[in-house]
Amino acid sequence: xxxxxxxxxxxxxxxxxxxxxxxxxxxxxxxxxxxxxxxxxxxxxxxxxxxxxxxxxxxxxxxxxxxxxxxxxxxxxxxxxxxxxxxxxxxxxxxxxxxxxxxxxxxxxxxxxxxxxxxxxxxxxxxxxxxxxxxxxxxxxxxxxxxxxxxxxxxxxxxxxxxxxxxxxxxxxxxxxxxxxxxxxxxxxxxxxxxxxxxxxxxxxxxxxxxxx
Amino acid sequence: xxxxxxxxxxxxxxxxxxxxxxxxxxxxxxxxxxxxxxxxxxxxxxxxxxxxxxxxxxxxxxxxxxxxxxxxxxxxxxxxxxxxxxxxxxxxxxxxxxxxxxxxxxxxxxxxxxxxxxxxxxxxxxxxxxxxxxxxxxxxxxxxxxxxxxxxxxxxxxxxxxxxxxxxxxxxxxxxxxxxxxxxxxxxxxxxxxxxxxxxxxxxxxxxxxxx
Amino acid sequence: xxxxxxxxxxxxxxxxxxxxxxxxxxxxxxxxxxxxxxxxxxxxxxxxxxxxxxxxxxxxxxxxxxxxxxxxxxxxxxxxxxxxxxxxxxxxxxxxxxxxxxxxxxxxxxxxxxxxxxxxxxxxxxxxxxxxxxxxxxxxxxxxxxxxxxxxxxxxxxxxxxxxxxxxxxxxxxxxxxxxxxxxxxxxxxxxxxx
Numbered sequence: 134x135x136x137x138x139x140x141x142x143x144x145x146x147x148x149x150x151x152x153x154x155x156x157x158x159x160x161x162x163x164x165x166x167x168x169x170x171x172x173x174x175x176x177x178x179x180x181x182x183x184x185x186x187x188x189x190x191x192x193x194x195x196x197x198x199x200x201x202x203x204x205x206x207x208x209x210x211x212x213x214x215x216x217x218x219x220x221x222x223x224x225x226x227x228x229x230x231x232x233x234x235x236x237x238x239x240x241x242x243x244x245x246x247x248x249x250x251x252x253x254x255x256x257x258x259x260x261x262x263x264x265x266x267x268x269x270x271x272x273x274x275x276x277x278x279x280x281x282x283x284x285x286x287x288x289x290x291x292x293x294x295x296x297x298x299x300x301x302x303x304x305x306x307x308x309x310x311x312x313x314x315x316x317x318x319x320x321x322x323x324x325x326x327x328x329x330x331x332x333x334x335x336x337x338x339x340x341x342x343x344x345x346x
Numbered sequence: 347x348x349x350x351x352x353x354x355x356x357x358x359x360x361x362x363x364x365x366x367x368x369x370x371x372x373x374x375x376x377x378x379x380x381x382x383x384x385x386x387x388x389x390x391x392x393x394x395x396x397x398x399x400x401x402x403x404x405x406x407x408x409x410x411x412x413x414x415x416x417x418x419x420x421x422x423x424x425x426x427x428x429x430x431x432x433x434x435x436x437x438x439x440x441x442x443x444x445x446x447x448x449x450x451x452x453x454x455x456x457x458x459x460x461x462x463x464x465x466x467x468x469x470x471x472x473x474x475x476x477x478x479x480x481x482x483x484x485x486x487x488x489x490x491x492x493x494x495x496x497x498x499x500x501x502x503x504x505x506x507x508x509x510x511x512x513x514x515x516x517x518x519x520x521x522x523x524x525x526x527x528x529x530x531x532x533x534x535x536x537x538x539x540x541x542x543x544x545x546x547x548x549x550x551x552x553x554x555x556x557x558x
Numbered sequence: 559x560x561x562x563x564x565x566x567x568x569x570x571x572x573x574x575x576x577x578x579x580x581x582x583x584x585x586x587x588x589x590x591x592x593x594x595x596x597x598x599x600x601x602x603x604x605x606x607x608x609x610x611x612x613x614x615x616x617x618x619x620x621x622x623x624x625x626x627x628x629x630x631x632x633x634x635x636x637x638x639x640x641x642x643x644x645x646x647x648x649x650x651x652x653x654x655x656x657x658x659x660x661x662x663x664x665x666x667x668x669x670x671x672x673x674x675x676x677x678x679x680x681x682x683x684x685x686x687x688x689x690x691x692x693x694x695x696x697x698x699x700x701x702x703x704x705x706x707x708x709x710x711x712x713x714x715x716x717x718x719x720x721x722x723x724x725x726x727x728x729x730x731x732x733x734x735x736x737x738x739x740x741x742x743x744x745x746x747x748x749x750x751x752x753x
Contacts, residue, residue, distance in 0.1 A: 136652065143649040147635065147642075154637040154676065216608055217633035217692070221650035222623035283475045287465040297462060297479070300455035301486060304493035311500050324496055328489060335485060342398055342474040346609040467570040470610055555573070 140223040144231025148205075149238060158204040162197050162243040167250050169193040174254065186255040187262075187313040191306050194240075194247065194266065195273075199295050201239045202277035205232055210285045215344070225341030229278055233336075236274040244270070261322070265312030268325035269305050272332060276301050279336040282344045304328050372433065374522060376426040378529035379419050380445060384487070386416030386533060387452070391484030394477035406473035407548070409480050410463065411541045415533055417456045423449045444494050451490045455483055559584045559700065559729045560605060564614035567600050574600040577614065580748060582729060587722065587743055590733040592750030598733035599630065601750070602702045605731065618700070623651060626698030628706055632689035636678035640669055640688050643677060644695060651696040663691040667717055683711030690718060701730045707739050715739070 152158055173189040209215035218228055244266055252258045277298060284294040308328060311321030390412035397405035427446045428438050441447060459479055466472040560582040567575045575597035582588050590598050603609050605618055606627045618625075627633075634643050641660065648656040664670045667687045677685060686709035693701065707715055722730060722743055732740065737747075 140650060143646055147638070147646055150642070151635055151637045213629075213631045214633050214635060216627075216629065216631070217647065218650070219608060220606060220622060220625065220627050220633075221647065222621070222652070223650045279478075283462065283479065286467075286471055286475060287462065288467075289461075289465040293458075293461060293465055296458040300451055300458060301482065303451055304486075304489050307493040307497045307500075311496055315500050321496060321500075324492065327492075331485060331489065332482075335482065339398070339478040339481065343478050345474075346469075346471050469569060469612070 137224060137227055140227040141230045141234070144218070144223075144228060145234040148232060148235035152235070152239065157207075158201055159239055159242055162200050162239065163246045165200055166193050166197040166243050166247040169196065170247065170250050170254055183256055184314060186251075188310055190247075190251050190255075190313075191269075191309045194244065194269070194309075195299075195302055195306065197243050197247070198240055198273045198277065199298060201236055201243070202273075202281050202298065203291055203294050205236050205278065206281045206285045210290070219345060225344055226337050228344065229282075229337060229340035232278045232281075233274045233333075236278055237270050240270045240274060241267075259313070261318040262313045264322055265309045265318070265325060268312075268322060268329060269309045271329040272305050272325065273302070275329065275333040275336045279340055279343060282340065286343075301332070372426055372430045374525045375529075376423065376430055377522070378526040379426060380423040380449065381526060382529040382533045383416050383419035383423055383449070383452075385530060386412050386419060386537070387456070387480075387483055387487065390416060390480045394480035397473060397477045398481075403470075403473065406476065407544050408541060409477060411537055411544060413456055413459055413480060413483075414540065415537050417453065417460075418536075419529075419533060420449050420453050420456065424453060442498060444491070444498065447494050448487075448490055451494075452483070452487065455486060459483070559586075559619050560588075560731070561617040562614065565601075565604065565611055565616050566613035567597075567604060567609060568612045575604070575750075578748075578750070582731065582746065584729055585727050586745045587730040587732065588746045588748060589737055589740060589744035590731060590748045590750060591735060591737050593735065596750040598735075598750060599704050602627075602629070602704045602731065602733055605700075606702050620700050623696070624699040626693035626696065626701045628686075628689055628693045628701075628703045630704060632677075632685045633692065634677050634685065634688060637676055639674050639676055640664060640691075641673045643688070644691060647692055647695055653696050659695065660691075663694060667691055668713060681711075682709050683714055686710050687714045687717070690714070690721075694721070699728060701728055703730070703732045703734075705734055706732065707734060707736055719743075 170190070170193055173186075173193070177185050177189065206215075209218070215228075219225070248258050248263070248266070277294075280294060280297045280301070284290045284297060287293050305325065305328060308321045308325035312318040312325065315321055390409045393405040393409035393412060396402050397409060424446065427443065427449070431440055431443060431446070432438050439446070459476065462479060463472060463476055466475060560580055562578060562580040565575065565578040565580070566573065578597075578601065580588075580601075590601060592598055600609070604611055604616060606625055607618070607622060608627075635646075638646070641664075644660045644663070645656065648660060653659055661670070664673050667690060669684065669688055669691065672680070672684065677688060680688070686706070690706070693703070706718055710718060719739075722732075722740070732744070734740070737744075
């Protein structure tokens with residue numbers, strides 16, 4: 134067990150250090166999410182309700198997440214570095230868990246900028262929203278990492294990942310927007326938790342079938 | 347094979363007579379088609395599971411064919427549902443009709459399945475990846491249903507349209523069941539036809555390879 | 559150690575390897591030759607377990623943890639230093655006394671000076687030497703080298719030949735289209751034809 138956890142830690146740390154030094158993904162995510170929030174101002178008519186603004190936030194977060202997910206397998210895919218990980222005796226699912234943790238971290242960083250920006254431009258941010266975002270992150274990272282590995286095996290990688298991801302992201306959006314707007318956010322947060330549980334376990338278990346040749 | 351198809355189609359025409367009204371007719375097609383689509387996706391997920399668990403390579407083709415038939419029936423569900431909406435409420439689409447929205451999501455999901463298969467090299471990896479995706483689809487089904495329910499409660503609190511609950515009399519119920527069986531049979535026949543065709547294709551390719 | 563009968567691998571419509579029979583005993587050094595496209599890389603990847611056969615059978619008597627692999631790509635992270643790269647692999651392979659082993663290898667292959675520089679700045683020869691360190695890090699029982707000489711500089715070649723020449727119970731499979739480099743070291747040969 135400790136071996137597994139140490140593998141996961143080593144792998145997650147690797148992803149974080151690589152990102153820290155290459156600064157490929159996170160800056161782009163930050164810029165993208167803020168730019169998207171600004172565009173929404175011009176896309177929404179003036180008398181739009183809170184609902185529209187909250188919905189737009191979730192769309193912005195979702196597409197920013199796609200940026201992170203597309204990039205998450207780039208290095209490994211481009212230079213086949215993932216072969217090195219696959220040759221190692223570690224459990225394949227540890228690769229998934231390490232990646233998921235690092236994607237979660239990148240998303241959290243982006244949201245640390247996006248949420249204040251949202252509060253500035255549109256509406257104050259509530260605790261329910263933050264909780265919803267945190268739970269949604271888990272689902273996005275978990276499912277997205279698995280789908281990223283699937284898409285990495287195909288020819289049209291950058292196109293395929295959004296196509297695979299968006300239908301699965303619909304429940305996340307429902308949960309997230311619900312948590313933001315409903316009088317009873319508990320139900321929606323619970324739903325997000327359920328989604329996370331089901332799909333995280335499914336992704337964890339099926340990763341090895343998807344990443345090996 | 348064709349006999350089974352013919353039988354299925356013949357059975358469809360029979361219950362038209364036992365109708366309460368012309369608009370209700372579509373119900374006999376719409377719901378069985380929807381249920382058949384669910385069955386196809388479920389079958390695809392089962393075959394996918396067999397592929398991953400037992401390593402049964404043939405299950406790849408079976409799973410793929412099931413998804414294909416499922417998508418066809420899914421499309422039919424959307425079309426018949428749309429027609430029903432037009433007849434009942436005068437609009438081609440409504441978001442408060444849960445079944446319809448669910449099928450829209452599933453349709454998107456399984457269309458992506460084909461994109462996945464199309465853009466990946468044939469081989470054990472594509473088979474496994476498709477299988478995992480098909481399994482996700484089966485899980486997505488109930489989760490989406492729940493999500494749609496929650497979404498409707500939030501964003502569409504007062505349902506604009508009331509769906510007439512099928513208070514079915516005995517004769518209607520029988521007609522419905524017959525239609526359901528007919529649809530399932532039709533799906534099964536199409537599945538077998540397509541599967542056999544694909545298997546023959548694969549064999550031909552193998553033989554051509556050996557001769558080359 | 560390695561046993562294959564009728565081994566083959568297809569990628570889509572392309573047949574990369576067809577009907578290969580191999581038997582390699584422990585301690586042997588097998589040299590695999592053949593022109594480009596004859597399937598040398600595919601064969602090595604099959605033995606390493608990176609891909610599975612689509613026809614025939616293959617048995618490899620060791621598991622993943624005891625296999626060392628040097629492929630076309632160095633399998634190293636550009637943003638990480640040699641120390642960090644090897645430390646990652648060291649952890650994944652559960653090497654005892656990781657630091658000492660890494661230090662020893664880096665020194666032997668002349669990379670100690672550059673141990674704290676990101677590998678993205680390395681020359682091809684240095685990268686290949688580091689990749690060799692990675693392959694040897696866990697003292698594998700089975701070593702697979704795919705065209706090792708193509709990216710190695712003169713110094714690296716010396717080091718590799720020295721390493722291969724050492725008597726040990728290690729089994730080695732080398733794929734190369736320049737077999738002369740190895741001289742008399744190989745104890746067995748396999749020639750692959752174009753498919």
